[in-house]
Amino acid sequence: MNIAFSPCPNDTFIFHAWVHGLVPGAPKLNVTYADIDITNGLAASGTGPEVLKISYAALPWVLEEYKLLPCGGALGRGCGPLVLTRKGEGAIKRPAGLSGKRIAVPSERSTAYLLFRLWAAQQVPEGPAEIVVMPFDEIMPAVRDGLIDAGLVIHEARFTYANYSLQMLADLGSWWESDTGLPIPLGAIVARRDLDHEKLSGWIRSSLEHAWAHPNDCRDYVLSHAQELEPEVAKSHIDLYVNEFSRDLGEDGYAAITALLKRAAAEGLVPPVDPALLR
Template sequence: MNIAFSPCPNDTFVFHAWVHGLIPGAPNLDVTYADIDITNGLAASGNGPEALKISYAALPWVLSEYALLPCGGALGRGCGPLVLTKNSAADAQEPSVLSGRSVAVPSERSTAYLLFRLWAAQNVPGGVGNIVVMPFHEIMPAVRDGAIDAGLVIHEARFTYPTYGLSMLTDLGNWWESDTGLPIPLGAIVARRSLDLQAIAGWTRASVEYAWAHPEASREYVLSHAQEMSHEVAQAHIGLYVNEFTADLGDDGYAAVAALLGRAAQEGLVPEVDLALLR
């Protein structure tokens, strides 16, 4: 079976067992490792792989062809995207510093971007200025060097931004959780509706459970794809993004997805979604 997911530690940790033939009855996987912005495009192209990891923000464009699986993805608490500036910590506490300013984002079809736009609509007087899309690993250097006024960062940047001399303006995860009481929907696992979705979900969940039962088994595989990330940072990454929602979205998970996409549709950021297609 063809599948595409990112080389990030949470994805390689989750799928290690299935990729290595450790899930009884599961088909062999032919894996494409790609940044989520690329997998979003693959899903929307109409000829993407049979299963893939995409941003929840990309779901409205692909739900007719792909179904959301109830497991394998990334939702959570305390793991939201950050908005960073080069200002001092004291100055960086005021959202008004972004009024009319340039902001770098990793994608315009990402949960991070939707959360940023929803937060800015409530908190930035007059709105932000220019939005610049750039690879996420280039964002912090660009803010540090003054090429951009602020940056929206994800993943391991949560742990490394102080080394660039940057300050956190806001934690969008904290904002979302306090505003909604719900976890943050980040990455979704989807599969073509023409396939046996129950079986794919079962194999995915079994791979998650194997990863938890044998946490050291995936270490070499995870680090080989972790872009020179240290073992400690990789483990922190996994600890944030692989949790109970990875095993089962549950009612809170589905409510979080519906809230995100519903609010984003009201702001004109995504097409309206038939919520019945989420389950």
């Protein structure tokens, strides 16, 4: 079976056991490791692998071909994207200061981008002058070096932005949670609609349960795909993004996904989605 997910610690932690043949009855996996912006494109192309990790923001474009699985993804609290700016003289210290500025984002089909646009509609009335898409690992250096006025960052940047002499202007996860009372939907696992989704979900959950029961088993695998991260940062990443929602979305999870896509559709950011297609 072909699968595509990111080399980030949360994905490699969850899928380690299945990738290494430790899930009874599960088929052998042929893995493509790719940034989520790439997997979003693979899913939207209609020619992607059977199973993918994509952004929840990409769901409206892929739901005819792919079904959302209720496990294996990234959704939680206290794990949202951040808006970062430079420190020092002339620093942007209030959201309204982003008006007319250049903002770097990792993708325009990401939950991070949807959250930024929904937040900016409230907090930055005049809006930024330009949105610049760049690889997420280039955003913090670009903000630090003055090439960009502010950056939207995800993943382990939550733990490392201080190393670039940057400051947090906004935590979009905290804003979303306070505004909606719901967790933050980040990354989804989807599978082609002609597959046995119950079996797939069982294999993913078995792989996750193995990782939780034997966390040291996957340590070398996780670190080999996160070579720029210190072990403690990789562990913090896993602790933040792998949680009970990774085992099962539950009613709060589905409510969060529905709310995000409904709000984004109202702003014209994504096509409308029939909530029935999310189950």
